[in-house]
Amino acid sequence: MRNDEHILVAGSGIAGLGAALAFGGGTRRVTILDRDPPPPAGSAEEAFYSWERRGATQLRHSHAFLGRLTTLIRERYPDLMAELLHEGTRLFGFEDGLTPTLAQHYVPSKGDEDLKLLFSRRTTLELILRRYAARQPGVTFINDAGVRGPIVRHEGGKLFVDGLKVERIGVVEDMRADVTVDATGRNTLFPDWLRAEGATIKEDSKPCGILYYTRHYKLRDGQEEPQRDPNAAGGADLGYIKYGVFIADNRHFSVTVAVPEIESILRTAIVKPENFDAACMAMPGAARWIDPVRAEPVSRVFSMGELHNVWRHYVEDGVPQALNFFAIGDASVRTNPLYGRGCSLGVVEAHLLRGALDSSDDPVERALTYEREITKAMRPYYNSMVDLDLQAIRRAEHERDPNYQPGLRARIMKSFTEEGLMPAQRGDVEVSRAMSRVFHMLDEPATMLRKPRVLLGVLGMWATSTVEKKRRGLYAAKAGPERADMFKLLNIAA
Numbered sequence: 001m002r003n004d005e006h007i008l009v010a011g012s013g014i015a016g017l018g019a020a021l022a023f024g025g026g027t028r029r030v031t032i033l034d035r036d037p038p039p040p041a042g043s044a045e046e047a048f049y050s051w052e053r054r055g056a057t058q059l060r061h062s063h064a065f066l067g068r069l070t071t072l073i074r075e076r077y078p079d080l081m082a083e084l085l086h087e088g089t090r091l092f093g094f095e096d097g098l099t100p101t102l103a104q105h106y107v108p109s110k111g112d113e114d115l116k117l118l119f120s121r122r123t124t125l126e127l128i129l130r131r132y133a134a135r136q137p138g139v140t141f142i143n144d145a146g147v148r149g150p151i152v153r154h155e156g157g158k159l160f161v162d163g164l165k166v167e168r169i170g171v172v173e174d175m176r177a178d179v180t181v182d183a184t185g186r187n188t189l190f191p192d193w194l195r196a197e198g199a200t201i202k203e204d205s206k207p208c209g210i211l212y213y214t215r216h217y218k219l220r221d222g223q224e225e226p227q228r229d230p231n232a233a234g235g236a237d238l239g240y241i242k243y244g245v246f247i248a249d250n251r252h253f254s255v256t257v258a259v260p261e262i263e264s265i266l267r268t269a270i271v272k273p274e275n276f277d278a279a280c281m282a283m284p285g286a287a288r289w290i291d292p293v294r295a296e297p298v299s300r301v302f303s304m305g306e307l308h309n310v311w312r313h314y315v316e317d318g319v320p321q322a323l324n325f326f327a328i329g330d331a332s333v334r335t336n337p338l339y340g341r342g343c344s345l346g347v348v349e350a351h352l353l354r355g356a357l358d359s360s361d362d363p364v365e366r367a368l369t370y371e372r373e374i375t376k377a378m379r380p381y382y383n384s385m386v387d388l389d390l391q392a393i394r395r396a397e398h399e400r401d402p403n404y405q406p407g408l409r410a411r412i413m414k415s416f417t418e419e420g421l422m423p424a425q426r427g428d429v430e431v432s433r434a435m436s437r438v439f440h441m442l443d444e445p446a447t448m449l450r451k452p453r454v455l456l457g458v459l460g461m462w463a464t465s466t467v468e469k470k471r472r473g474l475y476a477a478k479a480g481p482e483r484a485d486m487f488k489l490l491n492i493a494a
């Protein structure tokens with residue numbers, strides 16, 4: 001088995017860094033190229049305020065890092081995890097997120113240690129990951145290097161990729177490699193470059209239906225984070241708007257507001273900082289964080305649209321379309337940022353690629369193994385996100401229609417969710433754990449209600465009277481104003 005290969009990676013975002021981890025430290029050489037400049041030599045603060053990243057404009061949006069990623073780091077790179085924690089990032093475990101009632105009777109169960117979010121600004125995570133990866137034997141980063149296309153070879157009716165054409169200081173040079181990896185993110189040009197060479201690369205694409213708005217804040221000196229309050233959750237979906245508070249490192253946090261694409265007036269209004277803050281102040285779960293006594297804004301409102309779920313197929317009818325070439329991260333599978341899965345997915349794919357290369361020397365075998373493994377590991381999550389996004393798009397449309405009457409099926413589903421699933425999450429630790437495992441991408445969504453204990457828990461809760469559920473505090477408090485009231489507050493036309 002070959003283990004002396006040179007792996008050339010285009011893109012040093014999260015997936016490229018994942019590749020550096022997966023392939024570094026051994027007998028292979030890995031070179032990671034990026035057209036953006038390297039991180040500043042200084043602290044996480046410098047990276048946040050001054051690292052120019054035109055190639056990854058989502059860098060300054062809120063990011064949460066799921067258990068799928070934190071578990072991988074903890075198990076395979078414990079010293080990296082220690083470094084991350086030392087630099088001010090934090091882990092937030094399953095027990096930390098339980099309601100006070102559940103927390104009282106909480107008994108740790110096997111696997112709970114994997115349900116940990118990492119609280120970090122994206123810039124901080126990238127900075128530490130990059131520094132760690134750069135120290136591993138065999139790893140080289142080259143910045144200010146723009147990939148201009150693949151070096152290809154047609155042989156025996158097959159298309160091989162033998163490296164990259166790379167532009168540095170105005171000069172294009174060939175960089176050859178045994179394996180070439182596309183980690184250039186969501187706007188990758190590789191599918192077009194390879195199609196021009198005769199490859200068939202199909203894409204499934206579905207809209208996320210939302211736009212993303214993020215503002216960063218920092219706790220003022222002497223102020224602390226608010227205590228967790230189950231009646232003022234750090235995130236909620238009001239139908240016409242969703243919000244989330246993302247705790248980060250070193251006293252930073254951010255709030256993201258997601259607005260449905262069809263809410264064009266709200267979309268224009270929310271980007272103004274005064275409107276953003278006013279909307280957040282109307283939602284108790286966000287208000288308690290951004291309260292001007294407690295925290296100060298440290299950024300403008302960043303916005304981002306054109307959000308799509310995209311799955312790219314590099315194998316067509318069982319035939320790999322480009323050999324010695326692999327896509328990882330957003331270049332391979334792109335997902336709705338709301339679910340916080342993209343970074344986990346990119347790093348997991350990098351490690352699945354390592355497994356595929358280790359399993360065989362045959363380029364066709366490798367391509368098929370990689371395709372099979374990413375489909376198994378990621379497709380169930382992708383499919384469920386697409387379905388949920390479709391439901392959310394419909395819900396946003398209904399919010400705007402005062403005469404909307406849901407049909408029987410929609411009423412049953414609403415009742416099941418609001419009277420069964422959600423209260424069970426707050427009042428039944430097994431249901432909460434099962435939901436958390438899906439959230440963290442550790443269990444596939446469809447498996448949750450197949451667990452008899454979980455199904456019984458949800459059905460039992462559905463059958464429990466409203467009075468009893470109220471008595472036990474199992475309903476979430478109202479997360480914010482109705483649409484018309486929010487529009488009035490922001491002084492915009494509904």
Ligand SMILES: Cc1cc2nc3c(=O)[nH]c(=O)nc-3n(C[C@H](O)[C@H](O)[C@H](O)COP(=O)(O)OP(=O)(O)OC[C@H]3O[C@@H](n4cnc5c(N)ncnc54)[C@H](O)[C@@H]3O)c2cc1C
Nearest residue numbers: 011013014015035055063064147185329330337340342343
């Ligand atoms: C608004 C928003 C919020 C998100 N929130 C979360 C979250 O909470 N949690 C989560 O896990 N995920 C989140 N995601 C998804 C996550 O950001 C992506 O999945 C992740 O960044 C993908 O990593 P990547 O390395 O594939 O691409 P990127 O991180 O986009 O990196 C691509 C890199 O390739 C480089 N590049 C591009 N073209 C070239 C070229 N021609 N030559 C050289 N270099 C090139 C770029 O400079 C860049 O550094 C969010 C995404 C968005 C849009």
